[in-house]
Amino acid sequence: MDVTLPTGFGFALASRVRICDDGAQLVADGRVVRLAPAARRLVEQAPLSIGGDRRAGDLARLLLDRGLADPWWPSPPQRDSEVDDVTVVIPTRDRADAVARLLAELPPHLPVVVVDDGSRDPSWLAQVVTRAGARLVRLPVNLGPAAARNAGLRAATTPYVVFCDSDVLPVTGWLGTLHRHFADPSVAVVAPRVRGQEPTSGDGWLDRYEQARSSLDLGPHPAAVRIHGAVAYLPSAFLVVRRSAFDDPAVGGAFDERMRAGEDVDLVWRVLEANWRVRYEPAAEVRHDHRTRLLPWLARKAFYGTSAAPLAARHPSAVAPVVLTPTTAVLSVALLAQRRWSVPVAAAALAYATAKGTRRLGASDRPVATAGTLALEGAVASCWQSASSLTRHHWPIAAVWALRSPRGRRALLVAAVAEAVADRARVHPDLDPLRYGLAHRLDDLAYGAGVWWGALRQRSPRALLPHLRWRRTPR
Structure with a gap:
């Protein structure tokens, strides 16, 4: 397959990319790219048409494939x-x-x-x-x-x-x-x-x-x-x-x-x-x-959920409802446990992630600050995943836990309310918080029911299992 971009192609940095070290480093979604001086000068010109510049084409290919840039064209599209x-x-x-x-x-x-x-x-x-x-x-x-x-x-x-x-x-x-x-x-x-x-x-x-x-x-x-x-x-x-x-x-x-x-x-x-x-x-x-209409809507959400099991049979790790690194796994367990040791263990996990990231970013002008920011973003994503897991894919387990344990009730209540509030702030619906929260929870309950029904039909729990990612994010 030819991956060479044509001369009329261009790139613009993705909106979520942060430029660090005065342009020498790009950071987004836990990915870090350190730029050589020539690449840095090209990025400073973005959005940029690559023209006949081979280096610009190679840089555009790298950034596009890492999700750090989007295609850009100097002229409008064809009618x-x-x-x-x-x-x-x-x-x-x-x-x-x-x-x-x-x-x-x-x-x-x-x-x-x-x-x-x-x-x-x-x-x-x-x-x-x-x-x-x-x-x-x-x-x-x-x-x-x-x-x-x-x-x-x-x-x-x-x-x-x-x-x-x-x-x-x-x-x-x-x-x-x-x-x-x-x-x-x-x-x-x-x-x-x-x-x-x-x-x-x-x-x-x-x-x-x-x-x-x-x-x-x-x-x-x-x-x-x-x-x-x-x-x-x-x-x-x-x-x-x-x-x-x-x-x-x-x-x-x-x-x-x-x-x-x-x-x-x-x-x-x-x-x-x-x-x-x-x-x-x-x-x-x-x-x-x-x-x-409520019943057809719920049925459609559950139908979407039934696809998880056959997808898990074909793409086991891709369909995992929760993706964890060792650090975020420790963090999630600590927060869900709600014990006296939870806060110090969570803090230690964040400190470890920061120290590990600092070693990776040794060439950066501010490695500790950048690594700490990435560790904090990972922690927030881990909390979001945990809340989604409790209210969506794994709500039957969470419901049993809540019936048997005060900690389970607290975890499920906080997850259900906080995740709905955060999600509403993200999508800005023309709907009041109460009805949005109700619709969102029904959405997740129906989808999760479909996931479990599909798993039972397939006689496989793969669609419900987390994926532990050991390898570090590519730089």
Whole structure:
């Protein structure tokens, strides 16, 4: 695979990157990159087009792959009407009205393949597709979204394919914005931000919650998708893919048709494990018709949770609900124990992490301060993981602990309230704290129930086990 960036490519530092030592060091998400003087001068010019400068290209590749930079271009993207090497694949079943709305919103020059995944009344969908001039592929029985997407992929002939669910509507500008990422020859998959419908005065509390906290909405910041990264997966509600990447034997083909849930996460992780790049680009948006009636909403959250077990069978460490280093493991145990020794042990763990980081950062002008900041950030992330574990993946265990122990009740109560408050502050919903907290806890309870149900069906606890990371974060 060619990883050389073209001359028209550029990079900008990611928003979460901190510049330390007067530009000699970049720090983000526990990752530290020490820059040589020449690289430092290039970073000072960012955002920067690499042009024909090989050193700039090598630096851009390094920073992009470490998640410290995002792609940047000096000129705006092509208009949607100017991109002509893409086929849109729409898998659907008994949703003719939704397909008609979607077809009306797509750029009219693009070839479209609609895959009827065993509709009970196929004639209505056939009429919609025929009127729009699209191609219809009919599966005689319902085989699931993975099989439907694969059928559409086989019918496509263009280098790039958009997988678009029938309950989304793309916002103008999406095609050119996503397509230019494929100028990087190592990029296999790109996805936009998936948002809910525009708010209205008649929205209920679940509508407002989903508008801010949908499982499909990965946030406002662009990112390199990495296992256990800030963005760790992409939903298949809307994906743009490079068809040739699926010919790579290391990828192992497109969607796994044995999976009814989580097939999109599995695809992204296989692509990443084969050393292809995957990007999340929120500058492009699509609007999704979220479920906002309580019982269907809870059922959908639980359905998402059932995907954890089959994913854990294929990618054991990637699906772990908690990722710990030895230091954060000690810290988490100390805080959950709530004993007299908890505070000194937690302080000792932070001191050890700081000392270890200081040795790594010996070339820094301020190694102790930088290492201490990284250790504190790791501690905060550990607390967040612990709270999420108690209220989401492991809530049945936490509930038993709370019934049997005052310490368990304190831990669960603090986790449930503090995590909801912190999460609300992060996403800024148009919803009061009480109803947001209630919706968030129901969300986690339903997802966690799905995880446990999937684990029981698979007869495997892998999806519930933490992952202990012994190796240090690459520099």
